[in-house]
Amino acid sequence: DADVTQTPRNRITKTGKRIMLECSQTKGHDRMYWYRQDPGLGLRLIYYSFDVKDINKGEISDGYSVSRQAQAKFSLSLESAIPNQTALYFCATSDAQGLAPDEQFFGPGTRLTVL
Amino acid sequence: LAKTTQPISMDSYEGQEVNITCSHNNIATNDYITWYQQFPSQGPRFIIQGYKTKVTNEVASLFIPADRKSSTLSLPRVSLSDTAVYYCLVVRGGATNKLIFGTGTLLAVQP
Numbered sequence: 001d002a003d004v005t006q007t008p009r010n011r012i013t014k015t016g017k018r019i020m021l022e023c024s025q026t027k028g029h030d031r032m033y034w035y036r037q038d039p040g041l042g043l044r045l046i047y048y049s050f051d052v053k054d055i056n057k058g059e060i061s062d063g064y065s066v067s068r069q070a071q072a073k074f075s076l077s078l079e080s081a082i083p084n085q086t087a088l089y090f091c092a093t094s095d096a097q098g099l100a101p102d103e104q105f106f107g108p109g110t111r112l113t114v115l
Numbered sequence: 116l117a118k119t120t121q122p123i124s125m126d127s128y129e130g131q132e133v134n135i136t137c138s139h140n141n142i143a144t145n146d147y148i149t150w151y152q153q154f155p156s157q158g159p160r161f162i163i164q165g166y167k168t169k170v171t172n173e174v175a176s177l178f179i180p181a182d183r184k185s186s187t188l189s190l191p192r193v194s195l196s197d198t199a200v201y202y203c204l205v206v207r208g209g210a211t212n213k214l215i216f217g218t219g220t221l222l223a224v225q226p
Contacts, residue, residue, distance in 0.1 A: 104159075
């Protein structure tokens with residue numbers, strides 16, 4: 001979805017380096033998410049944020065940190081990258097829908113390779 | 116959250132109706148059934164969501180029996196561009212809104 005952008009789209013880095021992946025959205029949504037996807041597998045939730053002051057761990061938060069700089073921006077950091085963090089990373093946004101689960105809108109993904 | 120089970124892969128031909136069934140035996144009262152579609156190297160895209168009976172939109176229909184232990188995504192008259200992975204998810208309504216993806220069903224549509 002063009003309303004959710006991720007930078008960079010591709011990144012190759014070395015073990016031990018700090019790296020930041022950025023996500024921006026123009027949809028005006030309060031809720032933002034970071035997922036990773038490994039080959040042949042479904043997505044796994046890393047962190048999520050329901051508003052600027054809210055940060056929550058997902059299934060696989062170890063080795064990652066996040067920052068919600070503004071409603072529109074949610075960054076994912078790898079403090080010291082390791083090879084098994086090589087994956088496709090997706091950012092998503094959603095708007096609260098009351099009782100029913102939100103529809104999540106995904107960005108185009110960042111392909112990260114850690115050598 | 117209830118675990119989902121769906122076929123690993125399915126084959127179809129253009130113009131056919133495709134039905135992908137998902138089982139979720141331990142679905143809870145507050146849970147909804149949601150389907151996402153994913154093309155290679157792209158983020159997933161929401162297709163349809165339902166709680167019970169039948170839901171239809173411009174893309175698909177979702178059939179949910181009374182016991183809600185399974186559901187069927189129906190894609191009418193598929194085309195080559197419908198080749199993708201389809202994920203069935205059980206999502207808790209209310210505050211959490213977490214999506215837990217399985218491995219999905221790879222639908223291959225042939226001419």
